[in-house]
Amino acid sequence: MNDPFKRLLLVEDNLADAGVLRTALSEVASTDFAFRLVHVEKLSEALQLLRDNSFDLILLDLSLPDAWGMEAVIRVKEAAATLPIVVVTDLDDEEVAIDAMRNGAQDYWVKGQINRSMLVRAIRYAIERKKADVQLQQQRERQAILHQVNVAVTSTLDLQSVIEILLNEIARLFPDFATTVRFLNQETGFFVPFACRNLDGEAWRTTAMRAGGGLANIVAETRKPLAIVDVQNDPRSRNADFFRAHGLISYLGIPLFVEDELIGVIAFYTRHPRDFTAEEVEFFSTLGGQAAMAIHNSRLYERIKAARDALEKALEVKSVLVGVMVHELKTPIQVIMGNAELLAEGICGELKPDQKERVRTIENGADELLRLIDSTLNMVRLERGKMALVATEVCVSDLLAELKAEFQSAFQRKGIELEVQLPPPESIMKTDRVKLKEIFRNLLENARKFTHSGKVTVEFASRDNDRVEFVVRDTGVGIKDDLLPKVFELFYQVDASPEEPAGAGLGLNIVKRLVDALSGEINVNSQLGQGTTFRVTLAREITSSSSD
CATH class of the missing domain: 3.40.50.2300 (Response regulator)
Structure with a gap:
């Protein structure tokens, strides 16, 4: 040649x-x-x-x-x-x-x-x-520029910040360039001016909105970069007066694609004649690809954030509504329990044996409903982060003795032995006593419900200077291996006996949340037909925290 x-x-x-x-x-x-x-x-x-x-x-x-x-x-x-x-x-x-x-x-x-x-x-x-x-030097410089731009635009997910960083980087690397960014409105098909650099922003937006898409429409239609050496006199230019007024001579428009979907056009203008080479067009196309992906990620983040905010607001409203409703239910339930107690004591007249049995059924049902309401209130507080931790010194022996006294009669009525192994009095924890007791109330009630014969055992041991372990073991129906991962899920229930009222599936989920709040962990293992064991490992000491 x-x-x-x-x-x-x-x-x-x-x-x-x-x-x-x-x-x-x-x-x-x-x-x-x-x-x-x-x-x-x-x-x-x-x-x-x-x-x-x-x-x-x-x-x-x-x-x-x-x-x-x-x-x-x-x-x-x-x-x-x-x-x-x-x-x-x-x-x-x-x-x-x-x-x-x-x-x-x-x-x-x-x-x-x-x-x-x-x-x-x-x-x-x-x-x-x-x-x-x-x-070779240009390739190295372009690779370095692409790396710098990529690092810059991926440093944030805020759309306005991404565009600001992008334009700042381009202005730093190409100080003689004027740069504009226009986004495609998918509903109207118009290119909306979004941001520019090294230009009169107000004048550019006014002209762009008045003239429509202009060269951006050509880029969109061809789906290819468009390079023009003399944009002031090119017959395709709709804004020739604007280009002359601002000294813009050469033009390079790059389509912004994400997964083959056009989202906008980024345009580069020079104030001296420039015939963009194929290598330069390829470089700026790559830069545009990086920009498009960063813009897409920012938009996706904004949509996710908006959806999350809406969901959080809906959950907050739901929690408040549920909390108000269950709280208001407590009053009529307490009225029912109070009147049932008066009837059982014969205040309103002596009852026949079958009448006493029915009153006892009313009391048991009301008591179960009250426990369900309390569990629901606890769940609402946990979901809303409204449950503060109040750390005090807790004598483990005293707490377990209280639990045994509270549950002894219920276990006896069912013919089940409740064995609570009390540790020495010097076994002390610094934790939230109310929540610790709530954990074992739920575990003991769960063990009682699913144990029809045999016994339930509660044990305590110090694992080391910082951790303690509680074990609640029963000889109940057990749980299938494939169901074990589900037992702490909200509303999940294992079938109980026909004599036991069905629960709401809140108890073990509340236990898991309370254990987490007390800086602990809970594990379960079980053998079908032989029983289930829950192991609760807790921090020996926690600090108090206020509610949100």
Whole structure:
């Protein structure tokens, strides 16, 4: 493939040497290698030309009137970092040659030793090597930029913050760019202006809303990036007056996709003519992909947060309503229990045996209903985080003795032995006594309900200086292995005997929540037909906490 026309800049103060090089280049010129040589004698003149013109290669002497040695190489590299430099000098010094290459030169020619037959190849190689170096450096820089942007935009899930960070990063990395972000309204199909940088935001939003989608619509329809060198005079531009007023010349629009769904367009504008290369379009498309994913995650987070807030509000209303209802139920239940007690004591007249039995049934039913109400109230308090911890010193022996006295008659009526092994009086815990007692009330009631013969045993042991263990063991019906993980679930019930009233499935769930609140854990193991064992491990000491 033929090389294009090459522009070479020769910086040489010796006119004779410059003439020799021009002659050598003319002799090797052909249709395969066409060139134009521009000659200057000073580095300052070369730097001025580099500012105003483009060249393919610079031939640089190291002994100039205004620059000497490596200074000349360094200054040229600073002025034109992507321009290949070939040093042409009288110095046949390997160390100087190496130093020149380290400072950015692509080749080192010694005057009088230039091989004319290799001249074209040397120039081509210098240009290609520099091009490869520049491309590699650009790739590294772009990868670093993508990494920086990705880290920045994933540092938060707030949509406004994500866009703000994205635009700030683009402005920092490309300070000459103006950037806009527009989101697609899925219901109307319009592109809504959301944010911009390096532009008059109010003027941009007003113009964007008045003119509609404009170039963004073309990006959306083609579903591809759109690059325009002169956006002010392009017939597709609807906002040419706005572009002229704000000095915007070139345009690159990138569609924002998430899983093939278009969510918006990010646009980049330059204030100098820029023909975006394929590599640049690919880079900005990748950047747009990162932005789209960050925006999608932010929107998803906002939807989840809104749904969570709505659910929390609904649960709060439900908890308040349930709490009020069950609290109001306690009064008529207590009235029923009070009157039943008066009847049982004969205050209203002596009752016959069968009448007494029916009154006792009323009392038992009312008592069961009152326990259900108390359990429901406890559940509501736990769900709402309204149950404070009041840590006091608790004598474990006294607490277990109270529980035995409270449950002894109920166990005797059912013909079950209740064995409570009391620890020494010095067994002390610092915990919430009320909640600790509630835990074992529920466990003992659960054991009584599912045990038809045999006994229920309560044991206590110190595991170490910081933990204690309670064990409630029964000889009841047991639980199937596949059902064990479910016993602490809310409203879950294992079938009891026909003589026992069905519960609401609250007791063991309340136990689990209370154990967690007391910095403990509870485990259960069981054998069907032989019984069940609950092990409760608790912190020996906890601190008080106030309710929310």
